Amino acid sequence: MSVSEELRRAADPIWRAQHDHPFVRGIGDGTLDLERFRFWVRQDYRFLIEYGRLLALGAARAPDLETMRRLADLCQATVRDEMDLHRSYAREFDISEEELEAEPMAPTTQGYTDFLVRTAAQGDFAELVAALLPCMWGFSEIGQRLAEGGRPPMSATPSGSICTPRRSSPSSRRGAARSPTAWQASYPRKFGSGSPPPSSRAVATSSRSGRWRGRESAGSPNQA
Numbered sequence: 001m002s003v004s005e006e007l008r009r010a011a012d013p014i015w016r017a018q019h020d021h022p023f024v025r026g027i028g029d030g031t032l033d034l035e036r037f038r039f040w041v042r043q044d045y046r047f048l049i050e051y052g053r054l055l056a057l058g059a060a061r062a063p064d065l066e067t068m069r070r071l072a073d074l075c076q077a078t079v080r081d082e083m084d085l086h087r088s089y090a091r092e093f094d095i096s097e098e099e100l101e102a103e104p105m106a107p108t109t110q111g112y113t114d115f116l117v118r119t120a121a122q123g124d125f126a127e128l129v130a131a132l133l134p135c136m137w138g139f140s141e142i143g144q145r146l147a148e149g150g151r152p153p154m155s156a157t158p159s160g161s162i163c164t165p166r167r168s169s170p171s172s173r174r175g176a177a178r179s180p181t182a183w184q185a186s187y188p189r190k191f192g193s194g195s196p197p198p199s200s201r202a203v204a205t206s207s208r209s210g211r212w213r214g215r216e217s218a219g220s221p222n223q224a
Contacts, residue, residue: 004133011134018138019145028145030152034093041090042103048086050113051135052079057120058128 001009008015018024023040026032055075062068087097105113119131 008137015138015141018142024142024146028149028152038093038095041086041093041095042100043106043109045083045086045090045100046103046105047109047113048078048083050117051132052083054116054120054128054132057117058125058132061120061125061128063125 023032023036027037052075055071055078059068059071059075062071087100090097090100116131120128123131
């Protein structure tokens with residue numbers, strides 16, 4: 001058993017808790033309040049900026065060219081492809097790019113991104129990779145599980161939830177028709193299957209402990 005697998009097993013109670021979080025369950029069954037989801041979209045945009053910074057620091061500190069290339073590719077995929085997707089998706093929920101840029105970080109978002117960037121700047125490379133891995137791995141598993149559950153039926157969703165039709169604009173109607181499940185499920189395509197991404201190899205060879213991404217608030221996994 002690799003070190004990554006050993007750490008994953010040790011973290012299993014926390015790992016399973018993310019799937020049972022009310023925010024994640026609300027996405028899966030279509031009952032999540034729309035305003036909570038819109039808040040998460042804005043916060044996650046701010047998170048992605050700092051996550052890109054983490055990946056850039058990882059590329060700069062990589063011990064070899066192959067690892068540098070992998071982290072540089074992930075950085076570009078985050079700050080270009082993923083953030084373009086995020087802006088497009090935000091528009092479907094009537095969130096402008098100006099709103100995304102002006103959004104202040106909530107305390108949980110600020111605390112988590114501060115931890116990531118501080119670890120990347122001050123820790124060794126193994127600590128950097130261990131800090132970034134749970135986010136990537138955890139989102140992949142959440143996306144796969146939500147996708148496997150399928151889109152909830154419209155009849156099962158209350159008024160004002162993420163799957164309730166709205167009539168304010170054509171873009172909002174498109175947003176209502178498209179379950180966030182589909183967007184969340186895009187993570188496995190970007191970062192691989194439910195197994196650890198290639199960057200976890202550095203964790204497996206370092207014998208360093210990983211750290212779970214703390215998203216345990218009442219509203220969403222990262223502060224909704």
